Amino acid sequence: MPTISIFKDDLESLLNSRRAGAVSIDQIEEWLMLVKGELKGHNAETGELRVELQDSNRPDLWCCEGIARQIRIKQQGKLRAYPFLSKQSKPTQRVIVGAGMERVRPYVAACTAKGYRVTQEGLAQLIQTQEKLADIFGHKRKTVSIGIYQLQKIAFPVTYELVKPDEARFTPLGMETVMTLSEILMVHPKGLEHGRILAGHSRLPILRDAKHQPLSFPPIINSREIGEVRVGDDELFVEVTGTDLAMVVLTLNIFAVNLADRGAMIEPVAVQYPHKTPLGRQVVTPQDLGKPRSIRIETIERALGQALGGKTVTQALKTYGYDVSAGKSAVKAKLPPYRQDLMHEMDVVEDVAMSCGYGSFAPEMPAQFTVGGLSRIEQTSDRARELMVGLGFQEIISNILGSPESYSTAMRLDGTGWGKMVEVDNAMAVTFSALRQWMLPSLLRVEAASNRAFYPHRLFEAGDVAIPDPAHELGSRTDTVLGAVLAHASAHFSEIHSCLDVLFYHLGQEYSLEPVQHPSFLEGRAGHIIVAGKPVGVIGEVHPEVLERWQISVPVVSFDVNLSQLTERA
């Protein structure tokens, strides 16, 4: 979730704080609870605050304006009015959508903002908001991307249409020369980064004004001539394009209220489509898409475990930005226009709790009685671990994700059934690309690194392994396995056999050993551990070639016992 950078005096001025620098960091941290924000860093010299915003469904909070707004509503008791959202506000300009856009990038929303002179901090926030929203909320510009322009350079109406890649050309931001759209895709860093969004389309989207001047090539890059905003500009044109109309409108709404909060006059724009959209053929943006939802007060009270009453609930929601009207047993609540995250009643419940403050709810112990206990396999595993400790073995723990080299190749198991393991498709490194299928390699890992630790070495680990099994619904079984090794100058089979024998005696298991030709062990010195006629493990003297591969210079004897199978057999 995004971590953003804001400036303390910018926050204070958006909060209409009378004295600059009057707000303490402790106060800010407390306010941040209203927005699920966590202060990650503070530079006292520059006043920069690094804030992590947790809620991935609240893109309106990923900027200084949004954080300030949520705090301000609490302080002022309700959300301010945004006149440009009322039905009376008539659009003065138009954007015309061309044919075929629905197959490429169907939707666009836009507005103009006048009368706010862009400041240094305002520009930094504008750019940051644009990046975070397009990147995280807009899935790396796939579903939503944003462009901001100098309004006075644009002749309306603006058209949003498809062109052939070599038909349109302009100087993109960050370049000195005129380029065609296909050149931008091949050469410009943003074209290379985001070009795949348009892959497979023979004609590409472009925004142009009435004089045919390109504004931008969405969602790739703006024109340098019109689409570069500077400090001091006071007339802006904002557009959002994307694949989901509700998300496109929401994103524009966020920019509109952000600019309005900084003092801009917002004028809506009418977008005309050649086809029907969920909001009609003509869509005026910004537009409040919120619908009031009726929620029973009892539902909220039950979920929070506290009798709040209609008045408190109404007040809590109002001071959190909702448009609320209270009924007898229910409230009618509508989200503010810059939010669309109300999926379920419980989302409102959480907002009530946050508005009241989590500290105002007294913790209460769940009173119902339940019986605790461990799973059967965990009980077996714990018993086996106790016995291994009693036998003088040191427990170790290992990562389960490792390399095929150590789990199979170095064990001389490649191409055998014992060498099959669950492998990862998108491994970051070959050293972490397979799940262990048995325990011995984990133990040899420690043995190989510990030739300076005094001998004898007696090691064990009890833990999960993944064993490929085509019959299983997940293609593999997760079993709990106990592995043990003994390593010293005269370690031999009968020593580890004695350990296995006493372990099985105390686990109450009858077993026998059957010779097995297992490549990891010396021939004639390895056996399957048989319980109820089926193998549950293997015991033996580790093959010298295996020891060489691990660069271990003392004899090692070991056993691996599948405790899950053992428990099933019992």
Place this chain on the structure above:
Amino acid sequence: MDTTSSFDNLHPLEIKVLTAFGAGPSGTVLTTEQLAAATALEPSQLSMAIEWLLAKQLLVVQSETITPVASLTPLGDTYFEQSSPVERILSAARDASSTGKRLTIPDLHAKEGLDPADVSKAVGRLKKEGALLIVQGGCLESTGRPSPSTEAMRAILQQLHDAPREMEQFPEPSRQLIQEHAVRRGSAKEPFRVEDRVARWYVLSPEGTAAVDYVATQATVDEVSQLSPELLKDGSWRRKRFRKYTISLRAPRVGIGKKHPYREFLDTVKTKLVSMGFQEMRGSLVETEFWNMDALFMPQFHPARDIHDVYFVKDPTHAAKIAEPFVSRVTKAHENGGATGSTGWRYAFDGERAKRLVLRSQGTAVSARTLAAAPEAPGKYFSIARCFRYDQVDATHATDFFQVEGIVLGEDINFRTLLGLLNLFAREVAQAKEVKFLPAYFPFTEPSVEMHVRHPRLGWMELGGAGLFRREVTLPLGVTVPVIAWGLGLDRMAMVALGIHDIRELFTDSLELIRTTRGIF
């Protein structure tokens, strides 16, 4: 210090050496060789006993001389028994002269099997002495004149073969020859070795003399070091004196059987959870995206579901099917909320994607499976599950780690009982009295809480996250009562308590480290 008690601690070997002095008149000076003869001890035993006595200051070194002694190396023995390279070259040259054959330096390499470096050195010397000529065509020719150095070498080989000799016994030219052909750093292949022989003369210190006297008075009782079954059987231990030990010495180390300190910590947590009425759940390391994420109402376009956040299984890539009715219900929950009272995420759910096999990335997957398996209500469940994250491995990120997670179901579950449960965890697991609850975000809970506690030793830290499972999670899985989902972040607490700064050390491969780390929980 009580000197007689320290005399009681004397080792039998020490007593033997001391007694050797006592046998002579007071002030006796003995060399190592003389001591060896008098005590009849092995050289190693003798030097050990002398070292001990010197350390105890019962014995002092009166004087010491260092004598260089020359001896033959194994190569020298070979030269003596067969011949040295110089002798072989000389005789080859003489043979060639008498038979009229040509002899070149490459011939010496090939036929005689001589080392080129040895050859060039030897030829140089022989030429200097006039015993050899190099004529046209690089042929070697014997002059018939003798080589004095070769003869001198032969004499030295003969002398040293009988026995090592002190360097002083050789005349100056021979000494120089020996030094030139002695083994040293950088030239190991030489016939001679010159070593310093240290000769020491020892005398007893006044304490040493006292010790000899003391030992003499005690000598009548037979001393033993070890009580044996034989001594016990015939009662003869009554006539024995048991040598006293220096018990203040450091004990030899012993390797014991014990649990891994981190597992021990997790065992404690496990026991606490069971004592609070929690049932253990188990799950699979490999899961479908369905149970790992879809069932938890994480939309398929969620950023944490990216290829860069989850490990995908290579083969098989997909599960054959997902059990009904869960897959239909979850599909509807995602697409339009279904019967959950939610709007859903409003996108087309991909049933194939749901079957994709991944390495379990969160312990909550285990909880989802439990919810679908008709859990008890009221009921409390936990799991300590190994999870995998697609992260670059570093001091704070491991490829796989333990997550302690669980659920609580019941009619009385609500936001306040959620806080109450977290309070209980804070008290029981972290022994913390002070707790802070902060709003948090998890895709599958609403409301969500993050808990920070003040640990008695470790200060404020985040202990875990929790929340009430969304209805979009519980209802499709067949659970109608409210459910708490909780998770505890214990790695950091364990690391601080174990004095570890790198998460990889929790799974260290160093046996020494594992043996010496104390569990302090």
